[in-house]
Amino acid sequence: MTVIAHIATYWTVNANGENEPYFVGMMTGDKWADVTGTVSPPPDPNTIVLEAIIDDLTFNTVSSDNDLYVMWDAPNPRPPDDIPGAAEFGLLRAYLAQNGWKQAQINQAIGQGVNGRNRRQIADELRTYIKGLTP
Amino acid sequence: MNLVWLNAVRASSTTVNYLVRDTFTISNGVLINSRSPDIDVVGGGWIFDAGSFSGSSSKAVAGSAQSLAVINSGQADVTVADRMTVLDNTNNRGIALRRTSATNYWRIDLANGTLYRIVQIQAGSPIVRASAAVSYSVGASANLRVVASGNTITAYVSINGGAETSISYGSATFNNTATYHGIYSQTATTNDFHDNFEVYL
Numbered sequence: 001m002t003v004i005a006h007i008a009t010y011w012t013v014n015a016n017g018e019n020e021p022y023f024v025g026m027m028t029g030d031k032w033a034d035v036t037g038t039v040s041p042p043p044d045p046n047t048i049v050l051e052a053i054i055d056d057l058t059f060n061t062v063s064s065d066n067d068l069y070v071m072w073d074a075p076n077p078r079p080p081d082d083i084p085g086a087a088e089f090g091l092l093r094a095y096l097a098q099n100g101w102k103q104a105q106i107n108q109a110i111g112q113g114v115n116g117r118n119r120r121q122i123a124d125e126l127r128t129y130i131k132g133l134t135p
Numbered sequence: 136m137n138l139v140w141l142n143a144v145r146a147s148s149t150t151v152n153y154l155v156r157d158t159f160t161i162s163n164g165v166l167i168n169s170r171s172p173d174i175d176v177v178g179g180g181w182i183f184d185a186g187s188f189s190g191s192s193s194k195a196v197a198g199s200a201q202s203l204a205v206i207n208s209g210q211a212d213v214t215v216a217d218r219m220t221v222l223d224n225t226n227n228r229g230i231a232l233r234r235t236s237a238t239n240y241w242r243i244d245l246a247n248g249t250l251y252r253i254v255q256i257q258a259g260s261p262i263v264r265a266s267a268a269v270s271y272s273v274g275a276s277a278n279l280r281v282v283a284s285g286n287t288i289t290a291y292v293s294i295n296g297g298a299e300t301s302i303s304y305g306s307a308t309f310n311n312t313a314t315y316h317g318i319y320s321q322t323a324t325t326n327d328f329h330d331n332f333e334v335y336l
Contacts, residue, residue: 016261018261018263027268028268030267031265032265032266033253033302033303034264034265036306037305037306040257041262131306
């Protein structure tokens with residue numbers, strides 16, 4: 001099964017000295033694109049949201065990796081147009097905090113509560129905020 | 136009724152407007168910047184930003200590592216195509232796009248025998264913006280095609296005449312008015328051949 005997902009992760013430098021998202025190292029028959037578009041990555045805090053089209057084996061690996069956070073995926077289990085629960089929203093806030101975000105930045109980027117937004121809307125707001133960050 | 140017929144004829148006769156075309160039909164060892172391409176609308180010819188390319192069996196091969204050759208097409212929103220023969224599985228080669236200097240351009244490459252990628256080279260620093268898995272072996276023929284339109288760059292690849300697959304990056308504001316495009320090889324002679332380089336609208 002093929003899964004499309006928006007995934008938060010961070011920029012790293014590969015063995016050839018190239019900047020690329022952490023996710024790339026675990027690709028097999030998959031593809032991805034930067035859907036954040038930070039002009040000069042990495043931003044501070046170092047975060048990117050990427051879109052990946054991956055098989056379910058890679059998806060399972062991604063889902064269990066603490067350096068990656070699946071913001072939504074299609075098909076299940078996190079459909080983009082569904083509203084996440086408070087616990088899931090808390091996991092996103094915790095992920096960002098663990099990656100160097102200050103609470104004030106998290107609040108500015110995605111707010112303090114879900115407030116009726118679906119997963120796609122929250123991911124879009126996070127991408128917009130990251131794009132405005134400078135290195 | 137006649138108008139409908141006329142429109143149907145026009146729709147079925149789309150022509151390609153070439154800005155640059157080079158089949159590299161030159162003698163072995165002749166530098167590609169020493170002669171004129173088959174089509175060069177602007178007329179500036181090839182420029183070597185790094186290393187060099189020369190003829191080899193009517194193809195272009197790099198003369199040294201990190202060779203980069205570009206040519207001014209006069210347009211930033213273009214399609215660029217390059218047919219490559221890939222003779223190693225450990226290095227990178229591909230198309231240079233929207234170049235303003237030797238250290239500022241986009242590179243669409245076949246990398247390490249496993250990926251094709253859209254890479255932004257900014258102040259000499261590579262930033263990988265998109266990639267996908269692709270499988271090819273030594274001796275493979277790779278058709279690489281890139282469509283640059285505004286802030287979107289889409290790369291298509293076909294290996295040995297197979298179906299095209301694609302990747303795309305939609306925030307390509309960097310160098311989005313640059314009109315120089317070209318070819319790139321990470322390593323020198325015999326690792327890969329470029330052929331049928333085209334820039335068109």
